[in-house]
Structures are given as C-alpha cells and as structure tokens.
C-alpha cells in the first residue's frame with residue numbers, strides 16, 4: 001500500500017557534535033545502506049539491531065567514516081517503513097559525504113518533515129500528533145515540551161475524536177429519522193435534542209480554545225511588558241528579575257532606547273520579559289521610535305507591569321498608561337519606596353480600578369517576592385496547572401475550531417427558526433467534518449460508512 005520512494009536526510013543538527021545521524025526510510029533503504037556498508041551483511045540481520053563497520057565509497061573504495069548502523073524493518077519503525085540510521089562522526093564533512101552516497105545509491109533527499117509525514121500517511125500518528133512533533137522540536141520551555149509531549153501522545157486527537165463520536169451518534173439518529181420514518185422508537189430525535197448536542201459540543205470547543213490560549217502562553221512565554229515614564233526603574237526591574245545586568249541603568253531619562261527582551265522563569269511561569277523605552281513626549285528621533293515601540297509592545301502584551309515612581313506625583317503620561325493598560329492583565333508597581341512619598345493614592349485609586357498595586361524598591365530589592373507571588377497567582381489561579389496544558393493549537397487547528405463553532409451556531413439558530421432537519425443536518429455535518437480535519441480523519445465517504453457500521457439496521 002505504501003510503495004513510496006526511499007528518502008534520506010541528515011537527522012541531526014548541522015554543526016560540531018559528537019555524533020551525526022543520516023537517516024533513510026523506504027523499501028530500498030536496507031539495500032542502499034548495504035551497498036555502502038563494510039561489515040556484516042545488513043540484509044540478513046534481524047530487525048532492531050545495530051552494527052559496527054565502515055562506510056565505503058563503492059566507486060573509489062575510499063573509507064568515508066567509521067560508523068554504527070541501526071537497522072529497523074517495517075512496520076515497527078518511526079515511518080512504518082524500513083528505516084536505516086547511519087550513526088557517523090559529528091561535524092559537517094562525514095554526514096554530508098554519507099548523505100551524498102545515499103543519494104548516489106538512488107535515495108531522494110527528504111523534504112522537511114517528510115519522515116513524520118510518512119508516519120502520518122502510513123497511519124502511525126494522526127495530523128495533530130505530526131504537528132506536535134514540530135512543536136516539540138521548537139519548544140523553548142519545559143512546560144512547552146510537556147505540552148507537545150501530551151499532544152504527541154494524542155491528547156487533542158482523543159478529545160476531538162470523542163466529540164465527533166458524540167456528534168456522529170446524533171447524526172446517525174437523524175439519518176434514521178429521515179430515511180426510516182417507520183422506526184418510531186428512534187424517530188424521537190427532536191430538534192431540541194439536536195440543539196442540546198450542538199450546544200454541548202460548542203461549549204467543549206470553546207473550552208479547548210481557551211485552554212489552548214493558556215497553552216500558547218506557556219509555549220512561547222507570557223509576553224510581559226514593563227512600561228512607565230523614563231527613570232521610574234523599568235530596566236532596574238528587568239535586571240532584578242533576570243538576575244544580571246542585562247539592561248543599562250542610569251539616572252539619565254531615556255537611557256533605554258529600544259525594547260529589550262529576556263526569558264525569565266518566575267515560579268515556574270515562563271515570561272518573555274520586555275523592557276521598553278520610557279514613555280514621554282520627545283522630539284529626539286531615535287527616542288521617538290523607541291517610544292512608538294513601547295506603545296506597540298503594550299498593545300501586544302499578555303501582561304503589563306506598569307511602574308510608577310511614588311516619589312513623584314502622578315503625571316499625565318502615568319494616567320495615559322493607566323488608561324491604555326486597562327483591558328489587560330496588569331500589575332502596578334509603586335517603585336522607589338525608599339524615597340519619601342509624593343504620590344496621591346486617592347488619585348491613583350481612581351485610575352487603577354481593580355489592578356493589584358505592589359510597593360517596591362529596586363534599590364533595596366524590596367517587594368520583588370510580592371511581585372513574583374502576584375505573577376504566579378495571575379497565571380496559576382486554580383485554572384491552570386502545567387499538567388492541564390494538554391492542547392497545543394496551531395493556527396490551522398484554531399481556524400478549524402472557530403469554523404466548527406460558527407457551524408454549530410448555525411445549527412442552533414436553524415433549530416430556533418424551526419428549519420427542516422435535513423437542512424440543519426448540513427451545518428451539523430460541516431462542523432463534524434471541520435473537527436475531523438484537525439486529526440486528518442475527515443473524509444466525506446467515511447461519514448456514510450461509519451453511520452452504517454454504527455447503526456446496524458440489519459437491512
């Protein structure tokens with residue numbers, strides 16, 4: 001069924017490493033490798049064995065490298081095809097030379113992700129699992145890695161399949177209602193029931209989308225932007241949280257000219273911390289651009305840390321920033337507590353709403369614990385534990401889920417309008433299909449087959 005050509009690629013990072021792997025997959029992988037390998041006859045060796053020997057250029061007879069060759073016969077392999085892995089010396093020369101020899105033997109250079117694509121095409125993993133492999137490779141935080149591992153093990157697929165199963169049951173009943181009106185015991189599939197299922201599924205889909213939003217935060221780090229007027233202590237905060245003097249701190253206003261990013265881990269919460277140029281009216285060209293970037297960073301933030309200097313009274317820019325950050329998750333710091341207070345707390349209360357206010361002194365390193373507590377509270381408060389971050393959605397998944405939601409909405413309003421069942425069924429089936437595209441399960445014909453196999457009518 002899977003007579004695909006044999007592909008080859010370097011499967012380890014190019015660069016100086018101790019070992020590099022050239023991997024081949026396909027029906028001719030073993031034969032090709034055997035032509036290059038001087039050692040035992042690979043063709044007669046059992047599967048899942050590893051063999052010491054040399055790679056020799058069959059034309060020049062030149063020894064290219066001393067290697068270990070792993071032999072994996074279909075179907076218990078990564079791609080479900082025959083796989084050979086040539087473990088050679090690291091660096092660029094040996095792996096490249098051995099890859100070239102594989103290509104000379106007739107293998108084709110694999111496209112990016114093609115081994116994993118074959119794992120999908122040959123049915124070992126589904127689409128969302130294949131996508132998880134890519135996420136795993138790109139994971140930058142421990143939590144991100146756990147999340148993609150969950151996905152790789154099929155958590156999203158499992159969830160989607162169970163939703164589709166529920167929908168399928170409803171569809172099956174409708175089908176019977178339409179085609180076999182004489183079965184009056186199943187004819188009771190009321191429109192109301194259809195609506196209820198659509199509602200339930202729609203809630204679940206919304207839940208997945210919401211969870212995934214949190215998942216994204218953990219995968220990429222929470223975009224945390226430090227804003228405030230010049231000299232309030234933004235760069236000082238960045239340095240305190242990162243534990244080293246990443247940003248320049250001086251008593252000169254406008255020291256930070258451009259946004260500075262650093263990943264930090266606050267009580268297990270990964271933050272992409274962004275220090276910005278102090279916001280003020282300026283005609284200075286470079287600073288002006290910096291201020292623009294600060295405002296943009298504020299707009300894109302998942303979390304805003306707004307710093308005020310409590311040794312001065314609130315200024316227009318402070319009020320403007322309080323307003324601009326209103327709709328966001330935010331924490332307000334009253335910095336420079338070591339200095340006499342000048343800030344009118346009542347005026348602040350009017351503009352700060354329900355935001356948490358923390359008193360700090362970067363100079364004396366005071367209030368940082370309270371800040372870390374608050375950050376971890378904001379993101380862990382009951383709803384989010386690392387083990388819950390099951391779903392990693394890429395934009396394809398998100399699109400499909402949103403489209404499915406729209407279709408389910410249509411179902412609900414069609415029911416409200418008392419449209420005929422077979423019309424409503426179209427939207428319902430569309431939602432079912434859209435969800436199926438996430439796992440790669442959706443095929444139109446499949447719907448009918450499944451319906452019949454599920455709902456054995458005995459005719």
Ligand SMILES: Nc1nc2c(c(=O)[nH]1)N(C=O)[C@@H](CNc1ccc(C(=O)N[C@@H](CCC(=O)O)C(=O)O)cc1)CN2
Nearest residue numbers: 011021023070072075076077078079080085115124133
């Ligand atoms: N040398 C090497 N290391 C590697 C990989 C690889 O391809 N080669 N992997 C590449 O990503 C990862 C391991 N992932 C793998 C996933 C599935 C199978 C596999 O053979 N699955 C079969 C048989 C399982 C079994 O024996 O029980 C299957 O699911 O049918 C192999 C590796 C990480 N380390």
Ligand SMILES: Nc1nc2c(ncn2[C@@H]2O[C@H](COP(=O)(O)OP(=O)(O)OP(=O)(O)O)[C@@H](O)[C@H]2O)c(=O)[nH]1
Nearest residue numbers: 230231232233234235236254255256278361362363
């Ligand atoms: N007394 C006192 N001084 C502080 C405190 N935090 C920061 N400073 C000082 O205030 C000055 C400005 O600090 P920065 O961290 O550079 O301020 P900033 O907000 O990054 O300033 P810009 O980059 O210019 O916008 C420096 O001299 C710091 O040492 C504090 O809590 N107390």
Ligand SMILES: [K+]
Nearest residue numbers: 231250252255
């Ligand atoms: K400064």
Ligand SMILES: [Mg+2]
Nearest residue numbers: 234235255256
């Ligand atoms: Mg600064």
